[in-house]
Amino acid sequence: MDRTEKRDFVASLATVFAETSFVLVGQNKGMTVAHVSELRRRMKAAGATYKVAKNRLAVLALNGTDFQGIKPLLKGPTALAWSRDPVAVAKTAVDFAKTNDKFVILGGSLGTQMLDPVGIKALAELPSLEALRAGLLGMIQTPASRIASVLQAPGGQVARVLAAYAKKDESTEAEAA
Structure with a gap:
């Protein structure tokens, strides 16, 4: 050199x-x-x-x-x-x-x-930087998916209750006829 x-x-x-x-x-x-x-x-x-x-x-x-x-x-x-x-x-x-x-x-x-x-x-x-990033991303995504499932649960329950009432109404109409 x-x-x-x-x-x-x-x-x-x-x-x-x-x-x-x-x-x-x-x-x-x-x-x-x-x-x-x-x-x-x-x-x-x-x-x-x-x-x-x-x-x-x-x-x-x-x-x-x-x-x-x-x-x-x-x-x-x-x-x-x-x-x-x-x-x-x-x-x-x-x-x-x-x-x-x-x-x-x-x-x-x-x-x-x-x-x-x-x-x-x-x-x-x-753990490597990539492993730490993946773990952090998983931790961030977990609460978001839990929140989404909690928010969807009441709507699903309401839909099931309405469907049950609709079936009940159909069955009582069929019995009356």
């Missing part, structure tokens, strides 16, 4: 850090290209980004962001993962780390809050 490429890389990474809510730091020492590609594919499917970056450039990009606390983690062969949905990144990384012992989660940052590997695993156990 020449200076302009480095400068552009730092600027783009700083933009990412300004727009995201969560950054995970992992150590990818000894991972094959196939393993890294598989992890990238999984991260992309989860709506996250996984990037191997030079530590010195990543530290420059972290300056002035909420994620400055992860600077001490950037030693050796590290990679960064980020997304707007912190749970998606954490779940994907934890699941991948279970099947690949060469990928080690070093920690991360949820805004200004630093997380160690145990904190990342705890975050991974939370």
Whole structure:
């Protein structure tokens, strides 16, 4: 990389850090290209980004962001993962780390809050943003459907009573004739 490429890389990474809510730091020492590609594919499917970056450039990009606390983690062969949905990144990384012992989660940052590997695993156990949205939508729809059934019930009862009176009147007219 020449200076302009480095400068552009730092600027783009700083933009990412300004727009995201969560950054995970992992150590990818000894991972094959196939393993890294598989992890990238999984991260992309989860709506996250996984990037191997030079530590010195990543530290420059972290300056002035909420994620400055992860600077001490950037030693050796590290990679960064980020997304707007912190749970998606954490779940994907934890699941991948279970099947690949060469990928080690070093920690991360949820805004200004630093997380160690145990904190990342705890975050991974939370329901995803999509699951939370679906649950919330279900909770919102349930009262509406209950209200509709309650409002329809008296009308249905009145209709059944009127139908019973109509049948009763028909039967008494048939008996009189």
